[in-house]
Amino acid sequence: MSEASAPHAAERRELTTVQRNAVAELLRVSPVADELGRRFARAGHELHLVGGSVRDALLSRLGDDLDFCTDAHPDQTLRIIKGWAESIWETGREFGTIGCQRDGLRLEITTFRAEAYDQVSRNPVVEYGTNLTDDLRRRDFTVNAMAVSLPEHRFTDPHGGLDDLAAKIIRTPGTPAESFGDDPLRMLRAARFAAQLCFAVHPDVRTAMTSMAADLDRITAERIRDEFTKLLCGTDPITGLRLLVDTGLADRFLPELTGLKLTIDEHAQHKDVYEHTLTVVSNAVSYETDGCDFVLRMAALMHDVGKPATKAVGADGRVSFHHHEVVGARLTKARLKAMRYPKDVTSQVTKLVGLHLRFYGYGRGEWTDSAVRRYVTDAGDLVDRLHKLTRSDCTTRNRRKAAQLAADYDALEERITRIAAEEDLARVRPDLDGNAIMELLGIPPGPLVGRAWQHLKELRLERGPLDRDEAEAELLRWAHDQGLS
Secondary structure, eight states: OOTTTHHHHHHHHHHHHHHHHHHHHHHHHHHHHHHHHHHHHHTTOOEEEETHHHHHHHTTOOOSEEEEEESSOHHHHHHHHTTTSSEEEOTTGGGTEEEEEETTEEEEEEEOBOOBOOSSOSSOBOOBOSSHHHHHHTSSSGGGOOEEETTTOOEEOTTOHHHHHHHTEEOOSSOHHHHHHHOTHHHHHHHHHHHHHOOEEOHHHHHHHHHTGGGGGGSOHHHHHHHHHHHHTSSOHHHHHHHHHHHTOHHHHOHHHHHGGGOOOTTOOSSSHHHHHHHHHHHHHHTOSSSOOHHHHHHHHHTTTTHHHHOEEOTTSOEEOTTHHHHHHHHHHHHHHHTTOOHHHHHHHHHHHHHTTTTTTGGGTOOOHHHHHHHHHHHGGGHHHHHHHHHHTOOOSOHHHHHHHHHHHHHHHHHHHHHHHHSOGGGOOOSSOHHHHHHHHTOOSSHHHHHHHHHHHHHHHHHOOOOHHHHHHHHHHHHHHTTOO
């Protein structure tokens, strides 16, 4: 075999492999899919497995959520599946989609579309199409523009999606400008697929993403949030994040990330805080044990965003970022709120950013048991994530220093375990409850009870558990100091 022909032979072998994968995957779901296809055929309509379902079948990762397209309109689809589907939902009906469930599979059936944006609105204007060819052309990327007819299993790939899948490349069916002009969110989706599938973005697509980045402003915060979440939870989030920054897309919804490139690390350990941050995100991923922990990854991404605003250069030329964790927590809260993340997610990520420096100084032997109690109490149910974030933040290339930091944190965790065995660190409470406080002081419910409770909690954190007599004596001493007795 000549050198010139060898790559083509290798590619043919690769395509044969992915095709075999697809057959195996489709056989698993074909009893339901083919039965549904026959029902549509009897009603005089086409049905095709399409888009991400075909792509994932070729990648041997087909799940239990299947996407179909058809020439039937939603009312017709409902008539076809009624009595066959175990459950039906119509939440996507305005976009031509009817959902149903059968034998553990979730099926979404969408009418052929000729979807387009008016270049101004933030939501698509849905127009029903009449054929599969037009439907596939309007899809975002070639790897999502393949279809398999049901029940015949005829494969349709008009835009070379199979070749791009084998080459691991992200390309658009038409020109990138046309595709992104119809739906600017597709630029963010390109970065998301790069992170999820570990694919490269075609140079033409990358160029269009850069020149059209400002068009992302047409998209609602909620749609951007959902795509970004999927990107950050991808197999390779670093590639996706770099793509967002390099194309200017990050400037449109997460400018704090780009801003880190302008800030030099105080120890000159990295080219800039941006590179350090990407390393911390990568480290955080390595600590996950049960799939993506978005809160941990987002906290790793945002942990140093307060550095640009707190940068100072001392007389000796050393750079510092005093209180950047406080500023960073404030910026993080504002950014996640703007991106419309739920309050609980925003609160958790913000808290981790605010606490990420608390550990430093422990190795100098300054921490009392009281400091350990406060560390655990302040972290609350985020303490395990705080452990992972703190360890992830150690990116020094000085092996001796890295080993010392790891040993210090091992010692802290062992100390937390020891104290937790002696006390209930997860639920630090005063040794007297509100009822006991009111009874001992002879006061009614009100703010004074809360102040007394807080005083006893501070004592609990400082000294550990008190017996009943000690707690009552401390409460009476406090009441005397407050002029209550």
